[in-house]
Amino acid sequence: MKNVLTTALLCAGLMMTACSTTKSPELQKLEARKEVLELSTKRNQLRIDLEKEKANNAELKKNVQSLNAEANKKTDKFSASNPNSTAKQANETAKLLKEVEKANRKLEASDRKSNNIQKNIDKVQAKINKLSKQIEFVDKTKS
Structure with missing residues (x-):
């Protein structure tokens, strides 16, 4: 008698746990909507970050363009008549070229960051689209 009762209770427990793990379509839809909202x-936060980075990138481009123009002007004007002034000009030009190189690296890093943010936006949008299809499928099966 105890064996039959124990077996019956064990089977009832297994049935309850097996049935409780399945989610209703309504619950699945609500969870999917919650995830879509998240x-x-x-x-949206990534889009804000992208716009900030685009603004930063525009400022960097202006800075780089002005530095490049200035560097182009200075590298052409060396005279061999006075060696001391030529050496001083060469040192100033070398400093300017280092500054131009640094600005160009910053611009390149900003471009990479913008591209990475855009890729992340695309990935999140793909997830949203996938979940939206799941929500539509649950709605159609319910009808």
């Missing part, structure tokens, strides 16, 4: 928030 991903939308993340996507």
